[in-house]
Amino acid sequence: MTGPAAPALLGVRHHGPGSARAVRAALDQRRPGAVLIEGPPEADPLVHLAADPGMRPPVALLAHVPEDPGRAAFWPFADFSPEWTALRWALDHGVPVRFIDLPVTHTLALRDPDREPGPEGSGARSAPEADPLAALAAAAGHDDPELWWEDAVEHRRGGGPAGGDALAPFEALAEAMTELRAGYGEGNRGGRDEGGHGIRDALREAHMRLKLREARREFGDGIAAVCGAWHVPALAEKRTVAEDRQALKGLPKVKAEISWVPWTHRRLARRSGYGAGIDSPGWYAHLFHAPDRPVERWLTEVARLLREEDFPVSSAHVIEAVRLADTLAALRGRPLAGLTETTDAARAVMCDGSDVPLALVRERLVVGDALGEIPDESPATPLQRDLTRLQRTLRLKPEAAERDCELDLRKDTDAARSRLLHRLRLLGVDWGEPVRSRGGLGTFRETWRLRWEPELSVRVAEAAAWGTTVEGAATAKAESRAVAAPALADLTSLAERCLLAGLPDALPTVMRVLADRAALDTDVAHLAKALPALVRSVRYGDVRRTDATALGEVAAGLAERVFVGLPAACAGLDTDAAAEMRGHLDAVHQAVGLLAETGRARTPVPHGTEGAAPGRVPEGGPGPVLPGGTGTGTGADRDRQERWAGVLRVLAEREGLPGEIRGRAARLLLDDRRLTEDRAARLMGRALSAGTEPAGAAAWIEGFLGDGSAGGMLLVHDESLLALVDAWLVGVPPAAFTAVLPLLRRTFSAYEPGVRRTLGELVRRGSPGGPGSRPPLPGGQDTRGFGPGLDEERAAAVLPTLHALLGTGPDPGGDGSDGREGSGGSARSDGGCDGHALATALDGADRADGADRADRVDGTYEMAGAEEKDRTAGVDGTSRTAGVGRTDRTGSTTGPDQAEEGAAPPAVLATTGAAIEGTGR
Structure with missing residues (x-):
């Protein structure tokens, strides 16, 4: 700035409340004819949306390449950002506003394609390798640059000196940055710093000078430009137009689209990886909105939060904490109690010296969980619009704070919410994560842990290539994954996810590929691994009132192939393979039972059999009639269970199979009441006989008894089995006992x-x-x-x-004591x-x-x-x-x-x- 007629170059630190107040005071004093802001020029048609009542920061400009949505960049704005303050001031006063940074067509073309989407422009740290704030703080005699900057700028309660020139702080800052750039020099950082920021900054500054000249020709010299303080000396340099155009000549270009998206305070934090991030977004927002009595208001919020979490905090605690914070600020020579002082005071007075409650304060208040909102008129992809419509219809508002959502699938609204979340997971938009339900064990309950992150907007843009609606995009993505699935288990898992997501149009393709792959796969382990997910799909289809008949037929065919090949597949297995096969055995057994339960749910009980008493049949005969047990259901279900019981008998009695497999098969038969206790005792006696190797006998015991406390209760209630185990252990030679002891301890430790x-x-x-x-x-x-x-x-x-x-x-017949x-x-x-x-x-x-x-x-x-x-x-x-x-x-x-x-x-x-x-x- 050279005089009243020269453009006002307002150098700021991004996302600083003191800088934002100073910018507002400078604009009120200067009253420029146009405002220029560091940001992507392609966003000029969108600036009017900042004045929309539906726009609530924090928000960000999202630019992405339509052909490669993962190639994207953000320009974040908070309500305490100086750029946002300048934007709103211009809109409120009817002053033209322009963005002057390097266009996104070049910015995205210069980005590394493998780099994760991240903030650019006003969000990127445009500074030399040495921190300029550290140099300024050192010159002022401070060793902490953050504290020095807060005391000098952010904690200033007014926009400028009282009764003085509001532009004076910017002139002083521009002079300091000029000296820093001269000291560190372009040669010290040009192209040598990580990511080529020196070269990129030179390109950005050349473009900003060109835009500044255009604005002066259009609006005259009475304009104001808001940019990072580091760029101010470069914008004031006397460079020719030809030099700047030559620097920008030949830059690569890509087609890009830009729109407003919600942002969060958590993503403004430096710990999120944001280069221009700040340590305490929530604290800065508080300073901006509560310039009067900030310490008292802040500690009141801290007390309110702690009381909500059942910590005993009273008004007296707040009063003493404010006094302590002010005293600490005075002792430390600070003009205002900052976050450090208020945190120390809260720890000492409200938290009894513990850092545990302070972690909650930092997460909820210091960083904050604010999530911005954008108006419906903002440009968006059709998929994003459909998602927004569904969120509004289902009353499922995206929030930055993590929360658990309990769903009852018997209710239409909750079922629709579940389908939406499952569809988004298929598309890679992990808004929600399924967790174990705390409300019950029924299959009609689901619990989701929800948290909306700004990066999910990029994922939505990426998923837009699959369709214009959430259902259509998820269907297309599922069909594509089915064709490319490498393993049978992946296909059955995909079929389960399609049912959970309610994608009936994708199921025929998935079923066709699944049937073809199952017909060619001869590995019993693969088939056994795939069966449980497929059976769960049938069961979920029943719970969610979707037609899973075709899936049931494929599951039944898959089960038959497992029945035929399982005995041969269990032969010749080593210890690790036997343990893995035992897991498949349990999974198949559970799947067969689940198929029978699904059949019972869909088959009415014949008249006259409702009161049939439970019974037991001789071993090898038809299944027993048990209320709700595995012997009821349709004829096909009973036949399938009988065949599975026959497979288990073969496994339990065949010599040469691993002891763990034989013991597990005997246990499953006993639990299903298809094996008498006497017969189980004979099988155990044969497995633990003197002719059996101790390691093989121990493996049999692990298979038979290694089922948590159920195996232990079996020994508690059956003295004959306990006596067999006891007698076998007594007869194990000392040398062999040392070898089998770890296996036995592993078995009993589950009780x-x-x-x-x-x-x-x-x-x-x-x-x-x-x-x-x-x-x-x-x-x-x-x-x-x-x-x-x-x-x-x-x-x-x-x-x-x-x-x-x-x-x-x-007892009338007694005296209360038998003596x-x-x-x-x-x-x-x-x-x-x-x-x-x-x-x-x-x-x-x-x-x-x-x-x-x-x-x-x-x-x-x-x-x-x-x-x-x-x-x-x-x-x-x-x-x-x-x-x-x-x-x-x-x-x-x-x-x-x-x-x-x-x-x-x-x-x-x-x-x-x-x-x-x-x-x-």
């Missing part, structure tokens, strides 16, 4: 602590007829799963309370080292669980009230009570009041001929 505790107590007592067993006590004093001699007098003490709670009287005394018998083990087997496996599992739930009392384990789960997880319908005695180091069981004084903490509890370490760990 709940209460189940492991019960098993340990059962083993300690000894299995009937097995080593270490004892005869039952007279009078029925044995309680399975507990020590002998239950103290019934102590147990009866709870009866009056129970009667009072249940509203019943005491029997607990027996203090003992059960000691005389076994040797072989008896440590199951004890060691159970103890290792408890150690892996890492929970020591038994209380040590005077060197003994208090097994009585170990944990709440044990009080209700009784055996054979018997609840655990507090009358269980303590067990000493040798396994001797005493009454609850007879613990040995000074007994050492037990290393093990006596088991079938040995000792088991404390199962309470």
Whole structure:
């Protein structure tokens, strides 16, 4: 600026509230005839939309190449951005406004095609490798450039000196930048900094000088230009038109489109990777909107947020925090308490010195979750318009803050929302992410985690190549993916997603490719991996009221091929392959059951069979009739389940197959009541016989019992199976036992602590007829799963309370107490080292669980009230009570009041001929 008639060059720092207020004051004082702003010239036809009531910053100009939508750039604006302030001032005063930066046709052509879409122009950091703010701060005697800039510019409450020239700060800043550019020089950064910013800045500045000359010819010298402070000296340089045109000659071009899109405060933050980003967008927005009493208003917002999160914060806390913040600012020599002081005050006064609540303050307030809005008149692709219409119709507003959305698919609106979100995921627009539902386990419930990011606008532009509507684009994308799918499992997963997204037009293509690929694929593992997703698709189709009959036919055919090839595919597998095949076995079993449930849902129950009683049939016969079980359904479903049961019997009884596969097949048959407990015991006895290698027997046990707590409860309730496992472990040679111990520990570690505790107590007592067993006590004093001699007098003490709670009287035939005394018998083990087997496996599992739930009392384990789960997880319908005695180091069981004084903490509890370490760990 050389005089009143020269153009006013207003150098700013992008997204600074102090700069924005200074720009507004300078424009009010200068009253220019036109306003020029650093930004893409192609956006000139869109500037009028900034004055639309529906436009609410933060917003951004999005430019992209139609043929390659991923090649895009953003120019963000916040309401506290100086460029936005100048734009709104020009529109409010009827002054022409122009963008003068390098056109996007050149900007996008110069971008690296592999570079992710990101901010350009007013958003890009146009500065030398050395930070100019750091140099200015150092010259002023400050070591923190951000704090210095905030104190010098952003925290200024007025737009300029009181009663002074509003242009004076810009003149001082232009002088400082001139010296910096002279010191760092074009040669120090021309083309050498990362991304070629030096060369690109020279091109941008040449174009801005050309546009500045055009504006002076059109509007005269009374114009104002708002740009980054670094560019001001370059715009004031005396360069010829020919030099600038020569610099721009021959630049590459691409066809580009530009539009307004919503932006977020989070994307304005520097931590998001935005070059011209700021550390605290929410704080800067607060400074811009609350110039009077900013500290008091800010800490009030902090208190309100903490109260909403159930932190006890009162008005007194706010008053003391304001005082502390002002005191800290005075001690640190700052003109106004800044974010650092208010944060320190909030931590000390409101958060009791903890940084945990402050993380919430930073996320919600310091950065903020504001999401801008654009008017409907803004140019957009047809796909974007259709998406906006659906969002409005379904009342699914995009928000920057992450939130969970619970959907009930039985409601039409929620079902439509689910289809929209699934369609967008097919198109690569991941607005929502499915998460586990907390409201229930029904298939009619869905939970989505929603968060709208500005980059999703680019994804929508990319997806516009597939169609003009969300449904049409998703259909075309699904058909294309089906043809290019590399594996059968990918096709079945795609079919499932098509049903979830409600794309009936895409299913025929997907089904055709799926049928062709399934007919050619002979790998049973591939078929077994693909079947569950396909069956889920059939089930989801039923829940969502879509026709999945064709999918059901393909699933049935796929299941038959798995039935035929599975026995041969299980032969000759190593340990890892057997574990993988076991997973396929479980998945196929679940899929067959799900097919039967779907068939039952679609088949009415014949008259007269509603009350049919459950029954059991001999092994090998037709399936049992179980209410809701696997034996009901249509005839085809029953036949399919019978064939699957036959496959499982072959796997369970065929020698030479991996033990894990045979054990798992036997367990699935037992769970479906197609295998009697006696037959299961015979299979286990054969698998654990002396002629079987210990590693193979351990693998059989893992397959049979390795099913979480269900396997443990099976041992709890079936003494014969427990005795077989116990006897086998006792007979394992010490050298072989060391090899199988990790496998056993992995099996038992999946059990709940209460189940492991019960098993340990059962083993300690000894299995009937097995080593270490004892005869039952007279009078029925044995309680399975507990020590002998239950103290019934102590147990009866709870009866009056129970009667009072249940509203019943005491037993008329009794006196409220049977008068029997607990027996203090003992059960000691005389076994040797072989008896440590199951004890060691159970103890290792408890150690892996890492929970020591038994209380040590005077060197003994208090097994009585170990944990709440044990009080209700009784055996054979018997609840655990507090009358269980303590067990000493040798396994001797005493009454609850007879613990040995000074007994050492037990290393093990006596088991079938040995000792088991404390199962309470």
